[in-house]
């Protein structure tokens with residue numbers, strides 16, 4: 001069986017003079033959640049629309065669930081679920097009718113349809129809104145309905161564009177758990193978001209995009225442990241009883257990248273956890289009286305900042 005839910009090579013797409021995608025590469029394996037990150041205008045939505053068969057690429061090859069997008073669009077559509085960042089049409093329908101409509105569009109057998117719709121309404125906690133019109137739902141409820149719609153035909157590949165933007169904290173946690181369990185069931189999940197701390201909890205891998213090109217794919221574990229050169233680790237904040245002594249000790253270690261003097265301490269990095277542990281042991285051995293020591297932000301944030309900085 002094909003190991004990749006999504007495989008994109010050399011994808012380009014222009015809008016007039018704007019080159020939104022300039023030879024993009026992407027892989028999304030089954031059984032994992034891949035985060036798609038990049039600055040505003042990097043081309044993420046354009047790529048998502050292409051993967052969802054809603055926009056044609058100018059050039060390049062895309063395979064979804066093993067099917068070539070240009071030659072087998074029907075099979076591609078039946079293999080993928082798509083949750084856009086804005087809610088679609090048909091908002092005069094009642095919530096259950098809305099899901100039944102999409103169940104019919106995907107040709108779910110009659111006897112399965114009712115069961116599937118009820119199961120999905122329960123999964124996204126919308127049972128109580130089943131007979132309300134879609135337009136009367138709150139933004140977060142609409143988003144949850146959008147997710148149920150994307151899952152109606154049990155897709156093997158799931159694409160989500162900013163899925164958590166309107167969700168309350170409980171719904172975000174539920175979304176995270178749901179995406180993890182779908183991945184555990186073998187689904188290839190691609191999720192685009194700007195909320196890096198959230199992605200770090202959900203994702204197994206990250207695919208970075210900048211100026212319409214790939215800027216690297218990494219396993220999340222590589223970002224926190226000793227990762228590829230220049231990527232591993234976060235910044236670390238250190239406080240000591242004698243801050244100037246601390247800064248002195250750090251200055252004689254150019255490899256540890258003193259970021260800044262702070263009142264009461266300093267920030268260094270990026271450091272992997274291994275490097276951070278080594279540095280702490282050395283400082284303590286030298287007699288620096290450390291009172292606080294911890295990472296600032298996330299490893300994904302640091303990797304993202306390093307990527308955007310180097311490409312400015």
Ligand SMILES: Nc1ncnc2c1ncn2[C@@H]1O[C@H](COP(=O)(O)OP(=O)(O)OP(=O)(O)O)[C@@H](O)[C@H]1O
Nearest residue numbers: 015018019020038039040041042043044045046047
């Ligand atoms: N329909 C369109 N017509 C003209 N230009 C477009 C169109 N869609 C996208 N673009 C341009 O293509 C580039 C990539 O846009 P895209 O929406 O894919 O970026 P993005 O990474 O999703 O950004 P954001 O993080 O802000 O959502 C931008 O320069 C954008 O202005």
